[in-house]
Amino acid sequence: xxERNEAIIILAEGLQxxxxxxxxxxxxxxxxxxxxxxxxxxxxxxxxxxxxxxKETSEHSAILTKLLRKVAGGSQHEY
Amino acid sequence: MNIEELLSELREIHALxxxxxxxxxxxxxxxxxxxxxKALSKIRxxxxxxxxxxxxxxxxxxxxxxxxxxxxxxxxxxTDKSVFLLVLNVESYQKISTATLKYLVNQKGxxxxxxxxxxxxxxLSEIYKTEGINVDALSFIDCSVMDTxxxxxxxxxxxxxxxxxxxxxxxxxxxEPRYIHLDSVSALYIFNQSDKVEAFTQFLIRKLxxxxxxxxxxxxxxxxxEKSLQRLRSFCDRALEL
Numbered sequence: 596x597x598e599r600n601e602a603i604i605i606l607a608e609g610l611q612x613x614x615x616x617x618x619x620x621x622x623x624x625x626x627x628x629x630x631x632x633x634x635x636x637x638x639x640x641x642x643x644x645x646x647x648x649x650k651e652t653s654e655h656s657a658i659l660t661k662l663l664r665k666v667a668g669g670s671q672h673e674y
Numbered sequence: 675m676n677i678e679e680l681l682s683e684l685r686e687i688h689a690l691x692x693x694x695x696x697x698x699x700x701x702x703x704x705x706x707x708x709x710x711x712k713a714l715s716k717i718r719x720x721x722x723x724x725x726x727x728x729x730x731x732x733x734x735x736x737x738x739x740x741x742x743x744x745x746x747x748x749x750x751x752x753t754d755k756s757v758f759l760l761v762l763n764v765e766s767y768q769k770i771s772t773a774t775l776k777y778l779v780n781q782k783g784x785x786x787x788x789x790x791x792x793x794x795x796x797x798l799s800e801i802y803k804t805e806g807i808n809v810d811a812l813s814f815i816d817c818s819v820m821d822t823x824x825x826x827x828x829x830x831x832x833x834x835x836x837x838x839x840x841x842x843x844x845x846x847x848x849x850e851p852r853y854i855h856l857d858s859v860s861a862l863y864i865f866n867q868s869d870k871v872e873a874f875t876q877f878l879i880r881k882l883x884x885x886x887x888x889x890x891x892x893x894x895x896x897x898x899x900e901k902s903l904q905r906l907r908s909f910c911d912r913a914l915e916l
Contacts, residue, residue: 597704605701609717612697617690624683627675634741635763636915641731648687648724655717662710674707 602666602674610659613652621649681735688728695721741766741916742773748914749777754784754851757879757889759859759906759913764894770916771857771892772805778853779811784888785852787844789837791817791861795826813848815840817861831865834874841878845887853888854878859906860897868902872909879909 597605625645628638666674698718705711752758762770778784790798795814802809814826815837827844829837841854856878862871875891882889891906895915898906907913 596706602705602710605704609694609697609701609714612694617687617694620683620687620690624680624687627680627683631675631677631680632740633677633680633735633738634916635765636741637734637738641734644727644731648691648727651720651724655720658713658717662713665709671707674705674710 596673599666599669599672599674603663606659606663606666610656610663613656613659617652618649618656621645621652625649677735677738681732684728684732684735688725688732691721691724691728695725741770745770745773745914745916746777748912749774749782751912752778752782752853752888752890754853754886754888755883756853756912757882757891757910759891759893759910761893761895761903761913761915763916764896766916767858767892767894768801771855772801772807774890774892775802775812775855776805776807778855778888778890779808780806783851785811785848785850786813787841787848787852787854787887788812788814789817789841789854789856790814791831791856792858794819795824799824813844815844831862834862834866834870838874838877838881842881845885848887850886851888852886853890854882855890856892858892858894858897860893863898863902868899872902872905875906876909 625642628642628645631638633641695718698714698721702711702714702718705714748758760770760774775786775788779786788795788798795816798814799809799812802812814824816824816826816828817831817837819828827840829840831837845852845854859871859875862874866874879889891910893903893906
């Protein structure tokens with residue numbers, strides 16, 4: 596069981612990691628992939644899967660934001 | 675951006691996904707709230723999937739060979755009895771079809787009977803001259819326009835019988851080694867029903883095998899449905915998707 600303040604720190608850390616590190620990394624990769632010399636067929640396949648990762652990472656960010664709001668605005672002392 | 679740089683980025687993404695998975699793995703054990711545990715477990719599971727995807731993408735790019743390398747490797751085995759199907763993206767179609775012709779004519783010394791369904795022979799001749807292809811080794815049958823004034827026979831692409839007759843006539847005038855470059859078989863599907871195109875292709879293959887002439891069938895991706903493409907693949911010695 597974790598105290599409210601610590602719960603906020605953990606969730607914020609997760610959110611920061613997803614939003615500030617993973618999402619920009621995937622976006623840069625996708626942009627570099629498009630400009631690369633790799634053939635179109637392989638490029639399309641790699642792009643499709645990287646976009647899937649990006650979409651799920653954005654979902655994580657939304658989930659963590661929702662949890663953070665819940666904990667920050669909640670009356671419980673422990674989670 | 676070269677392949678090594680892309681690989682380096684993917685390895686970095688892989689490492690970040692591992693870090694994220696480990697983070698949620700450790701932190702979710704500290705929570706008791708069922709909604710939070712469920713949400714973090716779902717994220718942890720997704721991160722596991724991302725690690726798997728990143729590993730597969732690394733493998734895919736490590737094993738990647740450029741299209742022109744794959745094409746040349748395949749064409750080294752092409753003989754006057756071979757039948758190859760090239761299934762090409764619309765973006766790379768002209769480049770790869772031209773590279774195929776250039777390799778077979780300039781490097782392997784084939785004479786080519788070019789069936790021009792997509793573009794008139796006059797346009798193609800100009801392109802191929804610019805590309806340094808030995809155009810003296812080429813003969814054309816024009817199916818895209820009527821009466822081009824080029825001196826080459828013109829055939830309505832709906833009339834596959836006439837096309838067969840023209841091929842037979844011109845093939846007799848060509849010295850060996852020789853092959854037919856059908857550009858493109860997929861365009862014939864626009865003018866004919868699929869069973870007719872497939873019967874024509876089968877007939878052509880039988881005829882060319884008997885007469886010692888190779889065949890390159892060019893098909894533009896998405897112009898032919900998968901069922902027809904599967905049938906065309908089954909007729910050929912080799913099918914390349916580039």
